[in-house]
Amino acid sequence: MKKLLVKAFRSNHALEVLFSSLRWFFLLMSAIVFSTQLSDNTDTFTIVLFIALVAFGVVYMGLSDYCLYRKPENSSIYKIMTKGGPFFDYIAFLCLVALTGGHESPLFPISYLIILHVCVYWRYKGAMICAGLLIVGFTVIVLLQGFPTVLSSQISFYTKLIYLFLIGFLGGIIVSRERIHYEEKSEYESMAKQDYLTGLFNHRSFQEDLKKAQMNRQNSFLVLADIDHFKKVNDAFGHVMGDKVLRTIGQIIFETVPEENGKGYRYGGEEFAILLYVDDFELTDFYLRAIKNKIEKTVFQTDEGEFSVTMSFGCKQIKTELNRDIVECVDKLLYEAKQLGRNRIVYEHTICVEEATH
CATH class of the missing domain: 3.30.70.270 (Reverse transcriptase/Diguanylate cyclase domain)
Structure with a gap:
């Protein structure tokens, strides 16, 4: 794990491996959270929907891991599966939140990681767009399930929307700045260590x-x-x-x-x-x-x-x-x-x- 964290500072591939590991972790956490809520919600349709979502997630993440470990980084399928990951995360997040308590779902913090993941590829603008989509999607789910009537729940809902905006705004700036700095540093190091003509080391x-x-x-x-x-x-x-x-x-x-x-x-x-x-x-x-x-x-x-x-x-x-x-x-x-x-x-x-x- 330590080696993976060190490589994540230097490689987008290692960072994708880390995000992939987190997906499996949150899938397990989702199953645990949903299972603990079964006593409060025994609706058969909801259970079947959750099982279908988990099955789809396992298939998607298995395919994603196969491309991650078996396909070259410059291949089209590798780029599609890695850059397309945040889109899957977005849909999965909204479904999981809807199935595990709506505005009170303990899985809401996953949205912050989705924004940070988007920053890797689409920088600040991508983070803001992602935050906006999460705000809209989360709001639609809450409205469909019934807007909270208790004042404390309403404050909690609006606070979460503010947090999403702040993570997109400040997180986007910080992550984007660090990624740009890292890429510039990597480019300079590459120029110092590689032969420009052959692409081999010098x-x-x-x-x-x-x-x-x-x-x-x-x-x-x-x-x-x-x-x-x-x-x-x-x-x-x-x-x-x-x-x-x-x-x-x-x-x-x-x-x-x-x-x-x-x-x-x-x-x-x-x-x-x-x-x-x-x-x-x-x-x-x-x-x-x-x-x-x-x-x-x-x-x-x-x-x-x-x-x-x-x-x-x-x-x-x-x-x-x-x-x-x-x-x-x-x-x-x-x-x-x-x-x-x-x-x-x-x-x-x-x-x-x-x-x-x-």
């Missing part, structure tokens, strides 16, 4: 992560890779096409190495680095061969015709002891791969003999 990030890997991780792997004959690509097809090659290779590395198992870097020029946080030579070899083969099979189209490129790799395991010369050692392995004919992977003490394919 050389500075590589040096920082390598130091952490040597100090904190056991049996990781360091890889240096270089595009074979890249100068010929620039000379024959121009630097714009050369940049496209670099971007494509960066994308291949990013897509092939799972985030939890490693990171890719643009080391400099046409040279790349990869840190694999795995204690498995076979898995390391699997990732590198996958990258190598994907690059080989990628065809670039130009006005002068089509072409493909290959890469050479050097790889060494990072031991637990601090090795200040590890980059130099891996660079020698990469040089050895070049000397052996390029388009191959050379490990420390082990040469994977592969015929270069051009």
